[in-house]
Amino acid sequence: MDMETDLRKYQLSHELRGHEDDARGICVCGNAGIATSSRDKTVRYWVCHPTDKRKYELSKILPGHSSFVGPLAWIPPNEVLSEGAIVSGGMDTMVFVWNLSNGEKVHSLSGHQLQVTGVVLDDEDIVSSSVDCTLRRWRRCKVVESWEAHKSAIQAIIKLPSGELVTGSTDTTLKLWKGRTCLHTFAGHSDTVRGLANMHGLGILSASHDGSIRLWALTGEVLMEMVGHASIVYSVDSHVSGLIVSGGEDCSAKIWKDGVCVQSIEHPGCVWDVKFLENGDIVTACSDGVVRIWTSHQERIADPVDLDSYVSKLSEYKLSRKxxxxxxxxxxxxxxxxxxxxxxxxxxxxxxxxxxxxxxxxxxxxxxxxxxxxxxxxxxxxxxxxxxxxx
Known part of the structure; x- marks a missing residue:
């Protein structure tokens, strides 16, 4: 990503259409594709269009959850899974592993008592978080560890490049974990911590129902607080360029640079999840069921007809909200x-x-x-x- 990218406005690049209800989660699978989850009980896997590099096309539909699907994680290709796999967690308390070469469910991990809110890879293990207040570590499809990590629902989990895990909870705190040992509790948000992300070289980003985003040093110090959303912030992500993106209940994805909101991208619905692609483009999951890619690169901006269509949809939505x-x-x-x-x-x-x-x-x-x-x-x-x- 060149130095000028963060100075240019993001515009619509492409829409991924297919989900029949809210698009809830996004997982960027390296340069191979994008996995998305939905209230329609499916996971969908999208790959780059063979000729138009702006676009993605649907490769696999993965049905199997009995309720809406939320968090996703990607297992890169290995000796057993030649095209890699997707891990998904659902409201149905299940964690599933999907083989991307054939779209089949290869593992069903049962044990959580309530909704699964996060899934991460920790070496060859899967660690899942849940509204039941527990973390579970799965190895070869069996639980090897399970512990109460918070006294209230856990809403998010990430793994840091340094190896520690971080959880965010309805109890308003974040916790830093090395194994089952809590190294630090981060207190400061006044409401549920809903989303987490690693901020390259700096610390941990948290998104909260209190409407703010915070950047924390691993020592617990608040390095930055970003306020601009009008209500709940559901998700946050960062890019190596230093840009941050957040998505929320106020129907916007906001882009931040050095703690300042430099752009707000309006959506025709709540923005449940946001992720950066490696090239600096942004992916958003919206309650209208559409996953959208936004770019600041002129050559990847959508055709004028598609841009006009989006503006019209946005206007209709705003009228309906009145x-x-x-x-x-x-x-x-x-x-x-x-x-x-x-x-x-x-x-x-x-x-x-x-x-x-x-x-x-x-x-x-x-x-x-x-x-x-x-x-x-x-x-x-x-x-x-x-x-x-x-x-």
């Missing part, structure tokens, strides 16, 4: 309504915050309005507008 069910955003009360006490514990009201409708619940004991989590909001709307949700 109404939530039968509610018009401009008709919702503002923040000042939170000065009026509620009538009963758990009473819910939706207020207008910028371009969003945000739910609050009355906390009778503390006599204050608490902002409600996204999952509660979803449940709230499912109860009021069941026709909007498909099962």
């Amino acid at each position: 109404r939530v069910g039968g509610l018009k955003l401009e008709d919702l009360p503002g923040l000042d309504t939170l000065q009026i006490p509620g009538n009963s514990d758990g009473q819910t009201k939706i207020i207008r915050e910028g371009d969003n409708g945000v739910a609050y619940a009355w906390n009778l004991r503390e006599q204050k309005w608490d902002k409600v989590t996204f999952s509660f909001i979803l449940l709230f709307f499912q109860q009021i507008f069941p026709c909007l949700f498909y099962h």
Whole structure:
């Protein structure tokens, strides 16, 4: 990646279409391809188009999970797996290993009690994290270690180049692990730590429900805090150039340089995951089911027709967001309504915050309005507008 790349704006390069529900996870498989996961219960594997290097085409569909699929990891080709393999974790508590040469499931790893939220390779082992608060180490398809790593749900796990593992949790902390020994606990986020990434030569990046991204030194010092997302940040990644990308609930992927947001890429839905390709291009997974590649290189930018089509889709989405069910955003009360006490514990009201409708619940004991989590909001709307949700 040349020195000028980070000064140029990223634009749409290509769309990977095929998932039938939210695109949730991305795994860059070296230069061989890209694996993606979805709420549609599948993993899909995409390879470079033979003639148009901007594009990827679908190579394999890997069905087998019984609920939505999240984290992914890549096993490079070896003597047993000539084209490598994909490891996937799901809401169904399972970890699967897929042979990329034929698309078949070769291993099923069963043991977690709740959703699998992370999978990483540690030499020849697979280490998985879960909402059940445990880490499990799998060797030749058997559990060789399992331990409670946090007191609350573990949401992410990565392996550092130096060999340690890092976990992020609903308990708002990160933990640094050497084997089963916790070397350090990183405290500072005020809400769930949802995404993690290695920052080349500097430390650990964390993305949080508190809307911020932090860069931590391995000693625990906060080197940088990046604030710019309007709500939950789900994912973060870095590139050797020093650029950082993050994706969140506010329907944007944001690009950061030296702690400053230099570009915000709008999406027609929540951005669940973001990853850099080696060449500096960015891959995003969106709740509209589409995986998109963004580039700052002129020769890889999409055709004008495709660019115009994306702008139109974005405009349609923004118009649709102006109404939530039968509610018009401009008709919702503002923040000042939170000065009026509620009538009963758990009473819910939706207020207008910028371009969003945000739910609050009355906390009778503390006599204050608490902002409600996204999952509660979803449940709230499912109860009021069941026709909007498909099962």
